[in-house]
Amino acid sequence: MISYFRSILPSRLILLVLLFVAIQLPLILWGIPGTAPELLHMLVGERLADGFTMYHDIYDNTAPFSTLVYWLMDVLAGRSFLAYRLAALALLLVQALLLNATLNRHNVYASKDYLPALVYLILGSISFELNMLTPLLIGNTFIILSLPYIITLSKEGFDNNRLFVGGFMLGMAALSYLPLAVFLLVGIFAVVFFASSTFRSMLLMLCGFLFPYAVLLTYYLYTNTTQEFLEMHLLRPWHLRVAFLRPPADVAKLMAIPVAVLLLSLMSVASLPQRLVFQVKFQQLMWVWLFTSLLVIFTRPEISVATFVLLLPPIAYFSQFFFTSRQKPWVLNLVMLVMLVSVLVLRYRQVLGINRFLLLDESPLLLPEQALPMQDATVLVLGNDVRYYMQNKPVTPYLNWELAQRHFGRLDEYQAVFEIYQNLSKEMPAYIVDKAGLMPELQYKLPAVFGKYRATGDEAIYRLEDSI
Structure with missing residues (x-):
């Protein structure tokens, strides 16, 4: 299996997409009860589609770009959990392919293949929570989009506009989910590692980061909603506490596989031979990415499996070093197979009737299906x-x-x-x-x-x- 995806032939890409769809689509079409976070997102989109203004006529702290996505979803599909799940499915696939394309294009590894995307999509299928169209998932797309721009080997007066675009992408990520502004640290370290004119390059990236906020604040000034925007979104207090949306034991069980893959990968990194300077710097940047992801995850007001989507890019990057290591091929294939089977067992545990052994409780997230005393009111x-x-x-x-x-x-x-x-x-x-x-x-x-x-x-x- 690993040897098959150690190639960039189109057939590998097609099979990769089919494998991901085969894992995800049956359960999405089968139907999973809606969740409270998804319903709130739908309500925001519905109110916006009815002509109301965010923060002025809708008291919610959802980030501006995410509200735009929910408005568009309501216009196209209305209140449809299926449409939201399919949109999240497409977004996760796009993230994996974008990250893999960036790694291949910039020769981050000794060879080009689809292994990072394979790991990304398999681990991204571990829970239905990653099929929720959350602001975090939307913002994570912009973080990945910023990567090829912030690692530009810039020279004075040469292609500096790429750093502005990279900063702009990071700004859009923050406009999708505010705590993702912390990923500006990744951009700063990228400038330190790769740019020749550090101060000038950092200012350029910072201007790109602030540009979407400047445009947005101008809009809110004209609509007289600046105070509400600042109060409900931009100046919200930072929560330094850990609150789980579902039992911590359940989160630990579901995250055991990604954490195991990450640990195996990090141990393989320690035994790497000498490589190109660019590859070493890129690896240092991914360490910063990993620690920044953990910082954002564990300072969120609420933690669930969906929050760990931020770990998928660094895990996918580091996993390459394990699955291309000098271990015996049968060992590597066995680990990949165990990872795939474990994900399938966790996703299909209800269909297989084995949840009584795993004892995973999803009820804190799911909406009850009982009849309500009023309808269409x-x-x-x-x-x-x-x-x-x-x-x-x-x-x-x-x-x-x-x-x-x-x-x-x-x-x-x-x-x-x-x-x-x-x-x-x-x-x-x-x-x-x-x-x-x-x-x-x-x-x-x-x-x-x-x-x-x-x-x-x-x-x-x-x-x-x-x-x-």
Whole structure:
């Protein structure tokens, strides 16, 4: 298997794509219940498609470019988990092929092949979470796109525009998911390793990084939403804590295979013979990439298997040194086969009926499939329970309950109450689901709006009198 992909013939590329599709597509078509993060992304896209403005009419901290992607997805496919999964599938494939093409084009290894892409796509199939169209997955594409530009061997006055483009790609990654701005460190180290005029080159890359933000801030200045953009997205506090979206033991089980491949690869790197200067510098850059990825992963507000997509590029790069090492061919093929079979077992464990042995619990991420007391209605949820939006339409800016606390968490302040009144006066939902227990206080302080709602037979659900 390894010897087959140690070539760049078109037939190898075709088989690589077919192998990836064969692993992923059956489960995607089979259907996996939707997740809460995906539903929130769909709601953002839906509100944008309805003509509302991000951060002004939609309180959510999703990065600007990612919201543009979700708007486009809603225009093309509406609320379709299948469309979102297929888009993520295509994005993962593009990332693997772009990374592999960059490695081959710049002669990073002694030979050209498709082994890095093979490892990338196999490990990228380890969990359905990597099939979610997250801002992190979108931003990771721009990180990979920046690579061929930031490793340019620049000379004074020669091809310096490539560093600007590399910085621009890093800026777009940050506009897709803000913590990816940390990858500017990778760009800085690339300038130190490869550029001849370090200070000039660094300024050029920094200008490229800031350019998309300058354009975006200009737009928000004209739309009078600069303050909201700064508050909800750009100046959000950095979270130095680890919070898992699913049990840490499950994340550890799923990540055991990628970590094992990474460790084997790093041990192989230590026994490498002397190589070209460019190849040594590139390897040093990939070490920086690896540590930067770990920094972003473990400083995220929420950690799941999907966050480890950032590790796929460095793992794919370093794995080449193990799978082309001097180990016996049967040993290398056995490791590759074990990796492939393990991924297939983990992905198809429900179909094979072996999850009772693996004890992997996906329920914290999945949306419940129970019937809701209302359908095809406009709804406002006071709380984090987004399942009520599955078959209903959200209204008012309060999508993200954490950001909604800027108003609902300050009901003792006149300005916050007035803002709630203004937002609810524009869009009166047919139902309010009060998971936070705020309705009695809201009805007392804003009877002109919340006094029109009456409790229903279902707990915590209030219905607008006009909709009865």
